[in-house]
Amino acid sequence: MAVDKRIVKTDNAILDAFISLAQTTPLKKITVTALAKEADISRKTFYDRYANLDELIDSLQKYMAQRFEDLFMLPIKHEHILREDIVMDFLEFAEDNQKLLAILKHDSNNFLAAAIKQEGDSMARFLVSELDFSPESAKTMAPWLITFYVEGSNYLLDKWLFTENDLTKEDVTHLFMLLYKDSIFMMQKKR
Known part of the structure; x- marks a missing residue:
């Protein structure tokens, strides 16, 4: 079509x-x-x-959140694999939409709450099945870990996009890859 x-x-x-x-x-x-x-x-x-401006804003926030979720939540759900090309694609998207991200980032708490609600059970199951945490511990820690991923990723993205720096997309991609791989690796190693 x-x-x-x-x-x-x-x-x-x-x-x-x-x-x-x-x-x-x-x-x-x-x-x-x-x-x-x-x-x-x-x-x-x-x-x-759109029915009104709130619907437009909600639509834009959902679109941006979906792009963020595609990158940073899907690896949590699917064998914790984060591909470099996906990170690079997201960073290009963030650069292209920098002004919109700046406008909408004030409402990131709604995205975090939605991510915890949507992915909390999946993360808890991962902590139990892959890392041998008790179900009670996993239920408590899952929101913390999701918050770490979301807020940490948001922080790094904000610093890269909105402060003076000489970092390339390749540098930032490499950093995200290290953080995701190492955080999962370290958790698995400690158990």
Whole structure:
């Protein structure tokens, strides 16, 4: 099925307008009228896609969270394998969407809570089956470990994207690979 270029163009215009407005206006003060004007679309076109601005913001947050989850939560669920090409792809995505990440990162607690709820049981099972923790200990530690991955990864990504540094994508990819591989390796070794 062919992608309608007009739809893509309009969606991109909405995203660009949102990013532009959010850099100078608090999110709660952005209006559909201002967004439509900035995107050079009608209010009807906006409402054809979203019920309101909260739905747009929620949609963008879910999209960004899904990209983050694809990289950092899937390895936790699937044999703890993190591929270098996937990390590099995510870092390229983060660079390309740096302004949107900066706008949406203030709501990262919602993503963390969702990640713990969604992945907590899986992580606890891993701790029991692979590392011989008791079920009670694993249930307590699983949210801690997920928080470590999510918050630690967020912190490193923020430092790389939003501070002055000379690190390349390759450097940061290598760092993420070391952290993920070594944290799992060290846990397995201690048991």
